[in-house]
Amino acid sequence: MKILSAEFLTTGVSTDSWPSAGPPEVAFAGRSNVGKSSMINALCQRHKLVRVSNTPGRTRTLNFFDVSLEDPSGETAKVRFCDLPGYGFSKVSKTDRRQWQEMIEGYLAKRQPLAAVVCIVDANVGPTEDDARVVAWVQSMGRRVIVAATKVDKMPKHRRHPRQLEIARTLVLSPAEVVVVSPKLAINLEPLWEKVLQACEAAKGSPAVASPASR
Numbered sequence: 001m002k003i004l005s006a007e008f009l010t011t012g013v014s015t016d017s018w019p020s021a022g023p024p025e026v027a028f029a030g031r032s033n034v035g036k037s038s039m040i041n042a043l044c045q046r047h048k049l050v051r052v053s054n055t056p057g058r059t060r061t062l063n064f065f066d067v068s069l070e071d072p073s074g075e076t077a078k079v080r081f082c083d084l085p086g087y088g089f090s091k092v093s094k095t096d097r098r099q100w101q102e103m104i105e106g107y108l109a110k111r112q113p114l115a116a117v118v119c120i121v122d123a124n125v126g127p128t129e130d131d132a133r134v135v136a137w138v139q140s141m142g143r144r145v146i147v148a149a150t151k152v153d154k155m156p157k158h159r160r161h162p163r164q165l166e167i168a169r170t171l172v173l174s175p176a177e178v179v180v181v182s183p184k185l186a187i188n189l190e191p192l193w194e195k196v197l198q199a200c201e202a203a204k205g206s207p208a209v210a211s212p213a214s215r
């Protein structure tokens with residue numbers, strides 16, 4: 001993919017601070033430190049669009065980014081990314097956990113342009129219980145899930161495909177719904193982009209899950 005532009009748009013917490021509906025939207029979810037910022041930066045071919053940090057759980061808001069791109073066939077497309085706050089439930093208070101859940105639930109339930117959620121798991125660790133819960137929850141909200149199993153550069157090449165199958169089995173998904181990736185070494189970023197664009201295309205033809213009052 002040729003990225004034509006990638007820009008931070010705005011930050012939002014509650015419904016009234018979300019940007020008005022624009023291009024198809026794809027959200028990114030993952031536990032803190034899983035490599036979510038690195039993934040968004042790599043997809044956008046930018047180093048510092050999203051801050052890469054080792055401090056878990058610092059982002060407490062939804063961050064929106066607008067991306068324009070040209071695909072290999074020369075078609076241009078616009079996608080809006082939404083960076084969801086990382087989770088790491090064992091480390092946070094019940095109040096924080098409830099706030100996180102309420103904010104994301106509102107977004108998943110009401111956000112009309114949302115085409116898919118990229119759920120990021122660490123390919124080396126495999127899906128944690130929190131990861132599995134989040135994937136099932138996103139699906140239960142009627143949203144399409146794409147699993148990106150990241151940091152696959154740490155794993156020998158021959159382990160990558162078996163790990164993709166294992167992760168799909170654990171999360172009760174088809175292997176086609178799981179991509180093993182490495183933002184660090186730019187492994188499989190194109191297949192991940194293709195899935196993102198397919199989801200955006202599919203969403204154009206299907207009615208939104210959201211209610212009429214949603215944005």
Ligand code: GDP
Nearest residue numbers: 032033034035036037038052053151182183184
């Ligand atoms: P976030 O908290 O989920 O946004 O995670 P970050 O993108 O800040 O990454 C957390 C840590 O994982 C950083 O030290 C990154 O350098 C590292 N990291 C991210 N992606 C990769 C990857 O593909 N391979 C390797 N080996 N490390 C990565």
